[in-house]
Amino acid sequence: MKRKLAAVAVLSATAMLTGVIQVSTSVAQASPAAPSLQAQAAQQRAAVLAVANGQSGPIAKALALGEQEKLVAKDAVVDKDGTRHLRFERTYAGLPVIGGDLIVHQKADGGVKSVNKAVSAQITLPSLTPQIPADKAADQATGAVKATVGVTVDSDEAPISDVHQTGKPELVVWATDGNPRLAYRTTVEGMRSDGTPSSQILITDAASGQVLSTHEKIETAAGTGNGVFVGQVQLNTNQNGSQFELKDTSRGGQSTTDMSNGTTGSGSLFANTSNSFGDGTASNRESAAVDAQFGAATTWDFYKNTFNRNGIRNDGVGALSRVHYGSNYVNAFWSDDCFCMSYGDGNGDAAPLTEIDVAGHEMTHGVTAATAALNYSGESGGLNEATSDIMGTMVEWYANLPSNPPNYWIGELINLRGDGSPLRYMDQPSKDGQSADSWDPNVGNLDVHYSSGVANHFFYLLSEGSGAKTINGFNYNSPTADGSTLAGIGRDKAAQIWYRALTTYFTSTTDYAGARAATLSAASDLYGANSAEYNAVAATWTAVNVN
Template structure:
């Protein structure tokens, strides 16, 4: 039995933070409003403030004469810092992709601005070449043509379609190329009784579809997984059932392959919106691990790097559990944009640990960026990238049931003796991985040649020598007997990700990885900075010079 994880990919996501702003009470005799009422009142005040500043801010931001800001939301921090969110119009038309957030100091001066799209809007005119009725008829006919066909692998076929309201003339700016467009709503019903409401945006010049999405009702469910324990899950309500489908993270979902090896499987759904019982005897338990792992990976990439899904296109992946029979592995398949988990020996040991989810899905990120060849030294870097990011997902999750560490797959027990699959602090402890580079590294299996980069990442994060981190003991050596202090895993991950997405190519080897990470460190922290020097010293410590 090979001790490896097959090629894989990664996710991430975004958390919504809400807070209550404290206010001083009025006269002592006045009744004290509830915290909820205080928050509502303060939000209304902040929103009114934003509306009042819409005009002056539009001028300050040098928007065109035809552009106006419309206050959408506002928040004020305890120190008085304001975050004013606006939608934008152009010649009275809604601008899709025109939203922005203005961050102000307490005195009203602008600190920074976050724009959905930086492109300047300057259209020659606002006269469409296609009439609204024609646009609506055309797009509705296009949706009707899909009756009887699935919209995707998890949706029931459409059985009924009709236009809802008139096509609305808008300015489409989301792709950075502002132009006139129509926004049309098409409603209908699916074969299983689920309502459908699709929003389509079409070019007002030629009728091409620019964007479409199905609006769906989501629900907050709970799950009890084998490895993740009891966790919240974002689910989707369909009739009386709740599905393991996450609309907020690109529609990513989890299905049961029922020990088969083909197809998309059966989407997990039940009427209680509570999934799994934490045991392998309940087929939903492994699904909870997979769904939560995918969501956490999405969140990690989103919050850490601003990446919107594996391909950075907002599209979620399919997770398939109970793959094959006695299948002791997990893998990512870019052709189906899906990841699959076996049930392990005797179908009683699913490989759904969270760092496995992060590892597998990060292969998809690599495929979408550097696309490192899966052989030789580039293959080792491909595998190491998944180990690095899978480890970071585990630290991001910080689960009590799976305390984060620098070991790979320590809970799935692929070795049968309770030991981890791989060790980042001293890779050779697994019996096959390389601690340091040599001329033969490229001839090793990619799961062993990855050891050089895994060792680099641990040393760059934590430094060398014996130490205990989060309750786990490590003792990391260096090729040149140097003593390293480490710069922290967060900075190390930023450097690796930038190198992967900016400098690595399909053929990058270890010498190229050294050059790429040094360039990344210079970009992020400055050439000659402590972080830059640490990257150089750490590569030397694993014999990459």
């Protein structure tokens, strides 16, 4: 079945795009089987771990471990021929042994083939009583990290600030250096100067306070980028040999490619040897890629941290971003068919449409397709576009970039009209000359990018209220159809209500009357049928003439 492409992110009055998408039959057929295979693998692993834990006592005895030493199964790998590789952690008198891990390799019949130990030293301690109290150990560990503030020890490691201890120090046995002793394990966190968080585990001697080991838990190819719109940002990149790729394995493998101004295929993955991308100018092809990759990552994080949604389809799979799409292409779009976002370079191929609210807008078309699948025509089409404007705006607020201060205007930096004006205004949609501020019987006959004005206006009013005001340095003056004065409930609550309505109550044919009912149900679910939020939703729909 084909349907109109719910994918056009930003359109000028003259640049319109329509298309068709089709859900992949192979994906639809394969998806039900995947959980079953995953469940089988999990069951098999659990069974092997259960066997390993059941054998931990006899194995410890066979390895001549002391009476106070215990083995705890951590992982297991089973080969096709039945050979088992059982990974154990070790404890001593109930304390974790750092360096006490080992792997037992078993034949299919259970016989031991070999053993790999992290440390071969025998674990014995004269006493389990520390000579330094836990709070002093914590101070020593924190002080050791603070001593590095402003100092770059490694050329690839930025200095740390805002150093603080988290949790309580834990007594452990330190055996990694072959000289077992009682120690403390303390976690100290901070922020590196390049914006990367730091979470270090420090092992300190429980007798002397000497730092025995430090281990940075944050492990990523921390690339940097300088985008056209996002400015200088951190990027999670993927190291492949000597190359660093714009591929984020921590967010479902989402990546960014160069279409080289073509319109077919997936393009070429951006990669270089410096792990630094773009220079902030549109003439550098990597700069637009930085915008796209950062926008996709921020949108992923927004949905994850705001709604606990794991990717666009909620399946943990990341999307593809394609930049430099087409020649003189003044548009950007989302397609379910390739599960990708595509960005044109604008007039003269010199003005990429990679602003961050565009990224949020585009990926939200995918969320809508995976949930309500709102028809891309009539009032439901307006709701489809408004949903992308609403969530794209929320992504912009979530990012809170100095180079792109968040506001309630759509595409204000890409300058499609050539006069510096936003593409759309949520506070008073009619300011663009074509969008509707409120509902009337002809709204469904408008282009979906203009009928969306009713819902965009609803969301602004529900978030911020009516009348003249300045928010984050931007001036607004939002009217109401019935002359009412509204206070607003805040954008975070408004977004929660809209998202629940989209994912729980909207259908493919929901119109504005249906949207009113759906958001009231959502507000009731989230805040109660007699809540101020519920009453605000009702009053705000009335304010845009949806009754």
